[in-house]
Amino acid sequence: MTSATLTGAGDERVARVGLVKRLLLKPELGSLIGAVLVFGFFAALSDVFRSARGVANWLDPASSLGIMAVAVALLMIGGHFDLSAGVQTGTAAITSGLLTTYYGVNTWVALLLSLLLCLAIGFINGYLVVRTKLPSFIITLGTFLMLQGLNLGVTKLVTNTVVVSNFNQIVGYDVLKAIFASEVTIAGASFQIAILWWIVATVLGSWVLLRTRFGNWIFAVGGDLTAARNVGVPVQRTTIALFMTTSFAAWFIGTTQIVRLTSIQAQAGFGQELIYIVAAVIGGCLLTGGFGSVVGASIGALIFGMTSQGIVYAGWDADWFKFFLGAMLLLAVLANQYIRRFAEQSRR
Amino acid sequence: MSSEKPPLLEIRELTKTFGSVISLSGVSTTVRAGEVTCVLGDNGAGKSTLIKILSGVHRPDGGELLMDGKPVQLGNPRAALDAGIATVYQDLAMVPLMAIWRNFFLGSEPTKGWGPFRRFDRQRALETTRRELGDMGIDIRDPDQPVGTLSGGERQSVAIARAVHFGARLLILDEPTSALGVKQAGVVLRYIAAARDKGLGVIFITHNPHHAYPIGDRFLLLNRGKSLGDLAKSEISLAELTRLMAGGAELEELAHELERDPSTGEKTATP
Ligand SMILES: Nc1ncnc2c1ncn2[C@@H]1O[C@H](COP(=O)(O)OP(=O)(O)OP(=O)(O)O)[C@@H](O)[C@H]1O
Ligand SMILES: [Mg+2]
Numbered sequence: 001m002t003s004a005t006l007t008g009a010g011d012e013r014v015a016r017v018g019l020v021k022r023l024l025l026k027p028e029l030g031s032l033i034g035a036v037l038v039f040g041f042f043a044a045l046s047d048v049f050r051s052a053r054g055v056a057n058w059l060d061p062a063s064s065l066g067i068m069a070v071a072v073a074l075l076m077i078g079g080h081f082d083l084s085a086g087v088q089t090g091t092a093a094i095t096s097g098l099l100t101t102y103y104g105v106n107t108w109v110a111l112l113l114s115l116l117l118c119l120a121i122g123f124i125n126g127y128l129v130v131r132t133k134l135p136s137f138i139i140t141l142g143t144f145l146m147l148q149g150l151n152l153g154v155t156k157l158v159t160n161t162v163v164v165s166n167f168n169q170i171v172g173y174d175v176l177k178a179i180f181a182s183e184v185t186i187a188g189a190s191f192q193i194a195i196l197w198w199i200v201a202t203v204l205g206s207w208v209l210l211r212t213r214f215g216n217w218i219f220a221v222g223g224d225l226t227a228a229r230n231v232g233v234p235v236q237r238t239t240i241a242l243f244m245t246t247s248f249a250a251w252f253i254g255t256t257q258i259v260r261l262t263s264i265q266a267q268a269g270f271g272q273e274l275i276y277i278v279a280a281v282i283g284g285c286l287l288t289g290g291f292g293s294v295v296g297a298s299i300g301a302l303i304f305g306m307t308s309q310g311i312v313y314a315g316w317d318a319d320w321f322k323f324f325l326g327a328m329l330l331l332a333v334l335a336n337q338y339i340r341r342f343a344e345q346s347r348r
Numbered sequence: 349m350s351s352e353k354p355p356l357l358e359i360r361e362l363t364k365t366f367g368s369v370i371s372l373s374g375v376s377t378t379v380r381a382g383e384v385t386c387v388l389g390d391n392g393a394g395k396s397t398l399i400k401i402l403s404g405v406h407r408p409d410g411g412e413l414l415m416d417g418k419p420v421q422l423g424n425p426r427a428a429l430d431a432g433i434a435t436v437y438q439d440l441a442m443v444p445l446m447a448i449w450r451n452f453f454l455g456s457e458p459t460k461g462w463g464p465f466r467r468f469d470r471q472r473a474l475e476t477t478r479r480e481l482g483d484m485g486i487d488i489r490d491p492d493q494p495v496g497t498l499s500g501g502e503r504q505s506v507a508i509a510r511a512v513h514f515g516a517r518l519l520i521l522d523e524p525t526s527a528l529g530v531k532q533a534g535v536v537l538r539y540i541a542a543a544r545d546k547g548l549g550v551i552f553i554t555h556n557p558h559h560a561y562p563i564g565d566r567f568l569l570l571n572r573g574k575s576l577g578d579l580a581k582s583e584i585s586l587a588e589l590t591r592l593m594a595g596g597a598e599l600e601e602l603a604h605e606l607e608r609d610p611s612t613g614e615k616t617a618t619p
Contacts, residue, residue: 228443231454
């Protein structure tokens with residue numbers, strides 16, 4: 001965007017690169033086109049889909065996925081996956097729930113403890129990855145399984161059931177509800193406050209990625225680790241910080257869920273980790289790291305929300321949703337592959 | 349060459365072994381500001397080992413490094429960078445998917461604002477990148493394009509410009525021209541000359557005496573970890589450099605062998 005002014009009028013070779021190809025280098029472009037198409041498709045099929053109530057309905061699943069997708073996209077651009085991100089939302093909610101409802105711990109202390117627990121999990125994920133240099137896929141698969149077992153085991157041990165409930169009876173629940181789960185009525189439809197947090201997360205994440213030193217380091221660590229280390233980028237700190245950011249997002253979403261539902265299943269979040277990755281990939285993140293967009297990941301989450309609700313409004317069987325999602329993922333991966341080859345093509 | 353001022357870098361009797369392999373033994377040379385010292389040698393001669401010691405990757409087993417006449421220890425890459433030694437590799441230290449200007453300032457990003465609002469000063473980074481590349485005579489179409497789309501020579505040039513910008517006093521280039529065509533190699537050699545003219549000391553590692561001779565002020569010849577000579581330009585000719593480089597007698601023998609065939613009329617090597 002700045003290049004036109006920088007190169008001035010003189011260099012005829014700039015024109016040869018071509019506007020189309022320059023646009024292709026914007027990682028979020030594909031997802032934007034996809035979102036417009038998906039919206040147009042379902043809006044044509046169903047009146048409710050494009051009504052205020054419909055919009056509020058599909059923005060809701062998009063928002064909680066979107067907050068996670070922002071963090072997961074940053075992590076993926078930094079070159080890593082976190083398969084434990086989904087179950088960490090459950091871990092956060094179960095910890096807060098058990099501490100308050102079963103052990104009578106002060107609400108704020110309990111929330112702080114569950115936050116610290118999540119950050120510690122993120123730290124351990126990151127630390128193991130930078131220390132062992134093993135793929136994050138396998139490290140976080142380990143923590144994923146461990147946490148899944150812990151979530152169920154501890155919940156059963158303490159409650160003798162697989163659910164932690166009565167969260168609405170704790171002290172300060174009203175305040176929590178206002179922060180995490182209040183609703184705003186616009187045009188007769190009630191919108192979740194999570195949508196606002198989603199927008200905040202997207203703007204903040206995008207700003208960090210594109211406008212700060214840390215953002216430059218994220219691209220570098222994911223793009224070429226040795227090169228980053230050789231020019232003095234603190235690669236270990238950057239990687240660990242990214243895992244901890246993902247854990248923070250998981251804590252936020254887990255808390256949102258237990259506040260909204262007032263109870264949480266011990267299996268909560270299980271399987272979601274792949275959906276986060278799908279949203280990030282639809283948004284233009286490369287599986288190999290070093291390239292991607294936070295805004296794109298949010299648009300990926302939006303596509304997810306629109307498709308999941310749109311299929312219901314269109315009167316189809318919900319089973320089709322997975323098919324659509326998979327098809328979109330494949331399309332996105334192919335497009336990303338092409339863009340990458342273009343960006344990396346070398347005339348050596 | 350004024351003898352009152354100590355040289356920028358002096359290497360004294362440097363030795364390095366890896367297990368039983370003697371990679372370097374008793375190698376000495378000097379690098380002066382505004383001069384180019386070329387290190388030549390065959391594969392496995394120890395050239396990369398030498399520069400890895402100078403860039404803080406390896407610790408020497410024996411010998412001394414002096415900067416401005418004072419002994420220095422280079423324990424890690426950061427220490428070497430802080431001492432003003434910048435190393436440029438062919439493909440290392442550039443992230444292909446990142447824009448040129450992002451790569452240029454990677455690890456040393458200028459910032460503006462304070463506290464939580466401290467951010468990457470993009471405007472300054474873009475402008476500086478353009479200016480610095482321009483100053484080196486590097487013609488880059490668009491600083492926003494990914495480094496991966498540059499040719500090998502252009503990439504090398506950006507890396508050199510970056511090292512020069514960050515105030516390196518000593519620039520080390522490990523075989524910057526070996527993967528390049530004649531024209532691109534010429535471009536890189538010109539940038540090396542530009543860096544030298546800015547007053548930097550340069551260590552230029554190469555296989556190719558034809559690249560080294562025109563630009564070098566001093567030549568260190570290595571063979572199997574030993575110094576075959578550490579000579580000023582006045583002490584050696586291109587022909588002699590080529591001869592020493594290729595293992596002297598062996599090349600003469602080879603040349604002899606190749607020359608004989610046509611005269612005897614044997615058709616052993618007709619293309
Ligand atoms: N880390 C290491 N461990 C063991 N041996 C090593 C190591 N690094 C270098 N060597 C050995 O030291 C010798 C010199 O290697 P070096 O890489 O310095 O050669 P070079 O002159 O740079 O060769 P080339 O022209 O092929 O790059 C070689 O025999 C090599 O096998
Ligand atoms: Mg080498």
